[in-house]
Amino acid sequence: MTQIRSVGVVGGGLMGSGIAQVSAQGGYPTILRELDDALCDKARASIERSLQKAIEKGKLTAEQRDATLGRLTFVTHLERLAACDLVIEAVVEHLDTKRALWRSLDALAAPHTMFASNTSSLSIVDQAAATKRGDRFVGLHFFNPVPAMRLVEDVRTVTTSDDTVDAAFDFVRAIGKEPIAAKDSPGFVVNLLLVPYMLDAVRAVERGVASVQDIDTGMQLGAGHPMGPLALCDYVGLDTLQKVAEIMWAAYREPRYAPPPLLSRLVAAGMLGKKNGRGFYDYSGDRPAPNAL
Numbered sequence: 001m002t003q004i005r006s007v008g009v010v011g012g013g014l015m016g017s018g019i020a021q022v023s024a025q026g027g028y029p030t031i032l033r034e035l036d037d038a039l040c041d042k043a044r045a046s047i048e049r050s051l052q053k054a055i056e057k058g059k060l061t062a063e064q065r066d067a068t069l070g071r072l073t074f075v076t077h078l079e080r081l082a083a084c085d086l087v088i089e090a091v092v093e094h095l096d097t098k099r100a101l102w103r104s105l106d107a108l109a110a111p112h113t114m115f116a117s118n119t120s121s122l123s124i125v126d127q128a129a130a131t132k133r134g135d136r137f138v139g140l141h142f143f144n145p146v147p148a149m150r151l152v153e154d155v156r157t158v159t160t161s162d163d164t165v166d167a168a169f170d171f172v173r174a175i176g177k178e179p180i181a182a183k184d185s186p187g188f189v190v191n192l193l194l195v196p197y198m199l200d201a202v203r204a205v206e207r208g209v210a211s212v213q214d215i216d217t218g219m220q221l222g223a224g225h226p227m228g229p230l231a232l233c234d235y236v237g238l239d240t241l242q243k244v245a246e247i248m249w250a251a252y253r254e255p256r257y258a259p260p261p262l263l264s265r266l267v268a269a270g271m272l273g274k275k276n277g278r279g280f281y282d283y284s285g286d287r288p289a290p291n292a293l
Contacts, residue, residue: 008081012043016090018146026175040074099130106131134159186251201229234273
C-alpha cells in the first residue's frame with residue numbers, strides 16, 4: 001500500500017496555508033509552493049498567526065508550534081515538490097488553471113506520487129485526465145477554516161485505485177480529520193446540499209421575505225445553526241459562492257443551483273463578504289451590521 005511520508009501543497013492562500021499547517025502538525029514534512037517570495041512570506045505569517053491562536057486557546061504548546069514550523073518549507077519552484085509522496089493543489093477554482101498545473105507536475109513528480117485536488121466543485125476526473133496517473137488521483141476537499149473543521153471529502157473518480165483511496169483516508173485520519181467517501185459529481189456531498197440552502201436565503205432577501213438579520217436569526221434560533229445562511233455566504237465569499245453556483249448550474253441545469261441576481265449584483269459591486277469587509281453585512285465596526293440591500 002502507498003505510504004505517505006512527505007506532502008506538497010500548491011497554493012498558499014486561505015485553504016492552502018491551512019492544509020499545509022495541518023499536514024505539518026500531523027507530523028509530515030510539508031513543502032508549500034507559492035508564486036513568489038512575498039506570497040510565501042504571507043502564507044508563513046498566516047500559519048504563524050493560526051498557530052499562535054491555538055496556543056492562546058490552550059490547544060497547542062509553544063514546542064508543538066515550533067515543531068510544526070520546523071516541518072514546513074516554503075518554495076517558489078514546482079520542482080521542489082517532485083519527491084513528495086502526496087501533492088495537494090489549492091489554487092484558483094478554474095479548471096484550465098488546475099489542468100495546466102497538473103500537466104506540469106505530472107512531468108516532474110516521481111511515478112509513485114499521488115495527486116489530490118482541494119476543489120469544492122470542479123470535476124476530479126477532468127483534472128486527472130491532464131495526467132498519466134488517473135489511478136493515483138483523488139479529491140481531498142477540506143473545509144474552511146482548515147485547522148478547525150474536521151471534515152474532508154475523499155472523492156473517488158472512475159479511475160482512482162483502491163490503494164489511492166485507502167492511502168488518502170489514512171492520511172486524512174493521521175492529520176486529525178474525519179474523511180467521508182464521495183463520488184466525483186459536482187458539489188460532492190456538502191456543497192450539493194449546502195449551496196442551494198445558501199442561494200435560497202439570498203432569494204428570500206430578494207423577495208422581501210424578511211431582513212438579512214431576521215433570516216439569519218431565524219435559522220440560528222429556529223434550526224439550531226451556529227451561523228445564519230447569509231453570514232455564511234459572507235464567510236465563504238460571495239464571489240466564491242457565485243463561482244461554485246455557476247459550476248453546479250452548468251452541470252445540473254437545475255434552478256436551485258443558479259446564482260440569484262442579487263448575488264451577482266453584490267459581486268459586481270465589489271461586495272465580496274468578510275474577505276473585503278462588505279457583503280450582506282458591513283464588517284467595518286465592532287460588530288457586523290446588516291447592509292441595506
